[in-house]
Amino acid sequence: EIVLTQSPGTLSSSPGERATLSCRASQSVNNDYLAWYQQKPGQAPRLLIYGASRRATGIPDRFSGSGSGTDFSLTISRLEPEDFAVYYCQQYGSSLWTFGQGTRVEI
Amino acid sequence: QVQLVQSGTEVKKPGASVRVSCKSSGYTFTGDYIHWVRQAPGQGLEWMGWLNPNNGDTNFAHKFRGRVTMTGDTSINTAYMELHRLTSDDTAVYYCARGGLPALDSWGQGTLVTVSS
Numbered sequence: 001e002i003v004l005t006q007s008p009g010t011l012s013s014s015p016g017e018r019a020t021l022s023c024r025a026s027q028s029v030n031n032d033y034l035a036w037y038q039q040k041p042g043q044a045p046r047l048l049i050y051g052a053s054r055r056a057t058g059i060p061d062r063f064s065g066s067g068s069g070t071d072f073s074l075t076i077s078r079l080e081p082e083d084f085a086v087y088y089c090q091q092y093g094s095s096l097w098t099f100g101q102g103t104r105v106e107i
Numbered sequence: 108q109v110q111l112v113q114s115g116t117e118v119k120k121p122g123a124s125v126r127v128s129c130k131s132s133g134y135t136f137t138g139d140y141i142h143w144v145r146q147a148p149g150q151g152l153e154w155m156g157w158l159n160p161n162n163g164d165t166n167f168a169h170k171f172r173g174r175v176t177m178t179g180d181t182s183i184n185t186a187y188m189e190l191h192r193l194t195s196d197d198t199a200v201y202y203c204a205r206g207g208l209p210a211l212d213s214w215g216q217g218t219l220v221t222v223s224s
Contacts, residue, residue, distance in 0.1 A: 001169070035210035037152075044202055044217055045144075045152065050210035057212075088152050092209060096168060097142070099152040 002027055002091050004100035011105045019076040021103045023089035028069045030093030036065055036074045039102075040085045048087075049074060079105070109133040111203055111215035118221045119193050126189040127218045129203030136184040137161040140206040143177065143188045145199040146217075153199075157206060158186055193222045 003026040013019050023034065032052040037045040047056040049065035052072055062077040076083055084107050089100040114128040129141060143155040156167035160179035167175055176189040186203060201218045204211035 033210075035208075037211070039152075044204075044214035045211070046214075047208075047210055047212050050208045050212075056208075056210075090152075090154070090210070092206075095166060097154040097157075099144075099154060102151045 001096045002029065002094055002098050004089050004091060004098055006087075006089060006100035006103045008103060009101075011103060012107070013079055013105060014107065015079050015081055017079050019079055019083075019105055021074045021087055021089075021105075023067075023072045023074070023100050025070040025072070025091060029072075029091045032068045032072075033091060033093035034065075034067070034072045035090045035092065036063075037088045037090065038083075038085050039088065045088065076105075081107075109205065109207075109213040111205060111213055113201075113203060113215040113218045116219045116221075118223065121194055121222055121224055123193050123222075124189055124191045125193060125197075125220050126187055127201050127203075127220070129186045129188070129215050131184045131186070131205070134205070134207075136179075137181055140209065141177075141179065141186040142204045142206050142211055143175075144202045144204060144211070146202070147196075147199040150199075155188070155201075160186060190220075193220075195222050198222045 007022045034052045036049040039045040053065045086102045110132045112130045140157045142157045158177040165177045179186045203215040205213040
């Protein structure tokens with residue numbers, strides 16, 4: 001199965017700053033089928049990005065995804081107070097889907 | 108709008124089985140796969156597998172093979188996940204999600220399953 005490694009484990013930032021989260025795959029992700037999810041305490045995850053760079057419906061344009069093959073990133077251009085949460089990458093290019101271990105973005 | 112509504116909290120003893128339901132509305136139930144994802148307390152997300160409600164096909168993560176069953180009832184637009192031979196390590200919130208993109212674009216609210224003697 002494809003192992004996804006996210007870095008950093010925790011990112012300490014301030015509102016208004018730019019945040020860049022990394023996701024590295026142990027092997028190439030077919031078709032760049034890589035998604036990013038946001039999860040806040042006590043809530044279900046929410047899809048932000050799919051296909052490595054496509055924003056899901058209703059997602060603000062301060063969220064952007066990039067990358068291909070084995071290296072992907074999620075960028076939040078200017079952190080809003082509601083963006084402090086845990087972010088997970090997930091690959092769905094193989095028959096066995098996998099998640100990264102998550103990056104916590106904290107104030 | 109798309110909604111997935113899951114069944115309520117479960118408390119089970121070690122060795123027992125648990126069944127969680129996930130009722131879908133707002134889209135064609137047979138048109139998209141239903142995935143199951145779990146999250147142990149304070150831990151990350153773990154993909155368990157998917158169900159194709161159109162024909163009943165399933166695919167499971169290796170660690171759950173032989174211990175999980177996923178089924179669907181198209182007459183009531185409901186998917187089910189059953190996990191057998193529970194241990195304390197199975198204590199988690201279990202989510203169903205629609206594989207619409209096919210990334211997981213809609214999620215249920217989660218069902219807490221606690222395994223304790």
